[in-house]
Amino acid sequence: ADIRKVSFLINTTAPAEPFLECCYGTGSCFCSLVVSWWEEERYPEGIKWKFLEHKGPVFAPPYEPLPENVKFYYDGKVMKLSTKAEEVATFFAKMLDHEYTTKEIFRKNFFKDWRKEMTSEEKSTITSLSKCDFTHMSQYFKAQTEARKQMSKEEKQKIKEENERLLKEYGYCVMDNHKERIANFKIEPPGLFRGRGNHPKMGMLKRRIMPEDIIINCSKDSKVPPPPPGHKWKEVRHDNKVTWLVSWTENIQGSIKYIMLNPSSRIKGEKDWQKYETARRLKKCVDKIRNQYREDWKSKEMKVRQRAVALYFIDKLALRAGNEKEEGETADTVGCCSLRVEHIKLHPELDGQEYVVEFDFLGKDSIRYYNKVPVEKRVFKNLQLFMENKQPEDDLFDRLNTSILNKHLQDLMEGLTAKVFRTYNASITLQQQLKELTNPDDNIPAKILSYNRANRAVAILCNHQRAPPKTFEKSMMNLQSKIDAKKEQLADARRELKSAKADAKVRRDEKAVESKKKAVQRIEEQLMKLEVQATDREENKQIALSTSKLNYLDPRISVAWCKKWGIPIEKIYNKTQREKFAWAIDMAEEDYEF
DNA sequence: GGCTGGACTTAGTAAAGGCCAC
DNA sequence: GTGGCCTTTACTAAGTCCAGCC
Numbered sequence: 001a002d003i004r005k006v007s008f009l010i011n012t013t014a015p016a017e018p019f020l021e022c023c024y025g026t027g028s029c030f031c032s033l034v035v036s037w038w039e040e041e042r043y044p045e046g047i048k049w050k051f052l053e054h055k056g057p058v059f060a061p062p063y064e065p066l067p068e069n070v071k072f073y074y075d076g077k078v079m080k081l082s083t084k085a086e087e088v089a090t091f092f093a094k095m096l097d098h099e100y101t102t103k104e105i106f107r108k109n110f111f112k113d114w115r116k117e118m119t120s121e122e123k124s125t126i127t128s129l130s131k132c133d134f135t136h137m138s139q140y141f142k143a144q145t146e147a148r149k150q151m152s153k154e155e156k157q158k159i160k161e162e163n164e165r166l167l168k169e170y171g172y173c174v175m176d177n178h179k180e181r182i183a184n185f186k187i188e189p190p191g192l193f194r195g196r197g198n199h200p201k202m203g204m205l206k207r208r209i210m211p212e213d214i215i216i217n218c219s220k221d222s223k224v225p226p227p228p229p230g231h232k233w234k235e236v237r238h239d240n241k242v243t244w245l246v247s248w249t250e251n252i253q254g255s256i257k258y259i260m261l262n263p264s265s266r267i268k269g270e271k272d273w274q275k276y277e278t279a280r281r282l283k284k285c286v287d288k289i290r291n292q293y294r295e296d297w298k299s300k301e302m303k304v305r306q307r308a309v310a311l312y313f314i315d316k317l318a319l320r321a322g323n324e325k326e327e328g329e330t331a332d333t334v335g336c337c338s339l340r341v342e343h344i345k346l347h348p349e350l351d352g353q354e355y356v357v358e359f360d361f362l363g364k365d366s367i368r369y370y371n372k373v374p375v376e377k378r379v380f381k382n383l384q385l386f387m388e389n390k391q392p393e394d395d396l397f398d399r400l401n402t403s404i405l406n407k408h409l410q411d412l413m414e415g416l417t418a419k420v421f422r423t424y425n426a427s428i429t430l431q432q433q434l435k436e437l438t439n440p441d442d443n444i445p446a447k448i449l450s451y452n453r454a455n456r457a458v459a460i461l462c463n464h465q466r467a468p469p470k471t472f473e474k475s476m477m478n479l480q481s482k483i484d485a486k487k488e489q490l491a492d493a494r495r496e497l498k499s500a501k502a503d504a505k506v507r508r509d510e511k512a513v514e515s516k517k518k519a520v521q522r523i524e525e526q527l528m529k530l531e532v533q534a535t536d537r538e539e540n541k542q543i544a545l546s547t548s549k550l551n552y553l554d555p556r557i558s559v560a561w562c563k564k565w566g567i568p569i570e571k572i573y574n575k576t577q578r579e580k581f582a583w584a585i586d587m588a589e590e591d592y593e594f
Numbered sequence: 595g596g597c598t599g600g601a602c603t604t605a606g607t608a609a610a611g612g613c614c615a616c
Numbered sequence: 617g618t619g620g621c622c623t624t625t626a627c628t629a630a631g632t633c634c635a636g637c638c
Binding site for chain 2: 618638
Binding site for chain 2: 196242243244247254255256258260268271272275320364365367403404419464465466467544546547550551552
């Protein structure tokens with residue numbers, strides 16, 4: 001037990017600053033008594049750390065004015081802008097090729113904010129955005145990008161080294177006994193806000209963050225990071241009830257932004273583990289909860305019925321909770337509790353199925369959710385009731401919100417909230433699908449295809465979509481031509497085998513036959529691998545697997561599956577993912593059950 | 595109970611990095 | 617050695633949920 005306390009002190013390299021030089025469990029020093037965080041004792045509820053030391057954030061590089069020969073034109077005439085106005089103009093110029101800059105809201109918001117940065121002279125001259133010509137500036141930036149690509153190896157190496165230096169210096173902190181990677185140690189640079197979907201604030205100026213905006217959080221007994229020369233921090237605090245190292249308030253929504261630790265850190269990993277444990281507890285009582293909400297569909301109280309129907313959707317369709325949002329401040333998106341009458345259509349009968357509900361709404365990130373779902377008769381009748389005498393823009397569940405729902409869930413199981421259903425249903429689906437789809441006789445690529453299909457089932461359930469890659473068609477065609485070539489090669493190899501066999505009869509040369517046989521086998525395997533790859537890619541065109549993999553699937557299920565079938569874990573998780581899920585890789589055995 | 599701010603998780607896209615066929 | 621493609625990482629927006637206030 002004492003090893004835990006001293007693990008960070010043992011380091012045979014005896015550096016000048018042992019505390020900052022020790023590997024803290026990363027394995028890069030000679031220390032052999034390192035204990036992983038998941039083997040350590042947990043802190044009491046609410047306490048997040050005892051010691052925290054870091055170097056503070058990295059600020060965005062200062063604005064570099066454009067060279068004299070890069071011109072901005074207003075109403076056809078060259079105009080020299082003040083530094084501040086020029087900086088904001090470059091933000092627009094850099095986005096010129098993007099569809100964003102053609103949108104009216106974007107242009108209006110941009111122009112309004114840009115004018116605030118202008119001198120009074122500029123303000124009186126520049127009165128219309130459509131008379132502004134940013135094309136020269138835009139070309140300049142494109143040329144810069146091109147030049148960066150064309151840089152010599154040495155120059156590229158120099159930049160890489162500089163980045164590494166920055167990462168080494170600012171990218172890590174010490175939290176208790178561990179040296180931990182920081183997720184986002186760089187402050188967001190100024191620019192134009194690009195919301196997702198139809199965001200009313202798109203195009204607004206995201207202002208530059210200064211040290212005076214920054215709150216530093218670290219422990220009292222640590223070395224407080226110094227602010228840049230000539231500046232001071234807004235505040236230095238020592239709050240060990242939170243996990244963040246740095247925070248500031250952004251100017252678009254007035255919300256707080258944070259610098260926090262990497263997913264591989266103890267503080268994130270422990271929480272992640274806990275999340276899956278909560279989902280596993282739900283597994284134990286989900287049947288009871290389901291029976292309960294079925295009963296509640298018949299309740300005399302409207303509120304209870306609405307709650308029960310909403311919970312049914314959250315459970316069956318893995319919908320998000322759906323908090324209320326401030327109108328006009330963000331894009332108009334909804335989740336379960338905030339669904340409106342206009343988002344569903346009821347079909348007593350559709351395509352041979354009874355009681356079909358057609359969902360069509362924009363969810364998180366303005367991703368469209370479209371689904372036709374047969375539901376139980378009681379649900380259907382309830383929905384008809386909820387929609388009675390309502391306008392399309394009225395709330396479907398007018399007696400319900402996420403707070404009411406979560407309070408109820410809390411009563412059903414400690415720690416239960418709406419999002420736990422998503423985690424639970426995602427993980428249980430993966431486990432079931434893996435059981436169903438894995439064929440013991442398959443080779444490794446085929447097994448991995450099965451894994452991806454199981455993963456895909458979850459991604460579809462959670463509606464994780466992506467824009468089809470721009471080069472999708474082309475890359476499919478490339479793959480197809482590879483397959484065709486492989487097929488020809490196989491045909492050749494088979495012919496050769498045949499003639500070798502014929503030869504062998506005459507000359508009794510079995511050796512040649514054997515080697516030709518092997519060649520055929522090898523090519524067959526290669527062909528199959530390519531075909532599997534093509535199937536996988538086609539099925540994945542519009543589906544993003546990574547979100548569910550990273551956030552919803554208990555990693556122990558995947559680790560156990562790999563162990564059971566002898567699949568190298570690297571085939572399922574890349575390096576970053578293995579770091580994030582190190583706890584699961586260490587813990588889960590092949591018989592792990594979610 | 596409603597409202598708000600704060601903390602933290604989840605999300606898709608753009609840019610960077612790395613790898614492989616040529 | 618390099619161009620082009622695919623994978624990974626960086627970035628930051630947009631959710632969820634809770635606590636504290638009235």
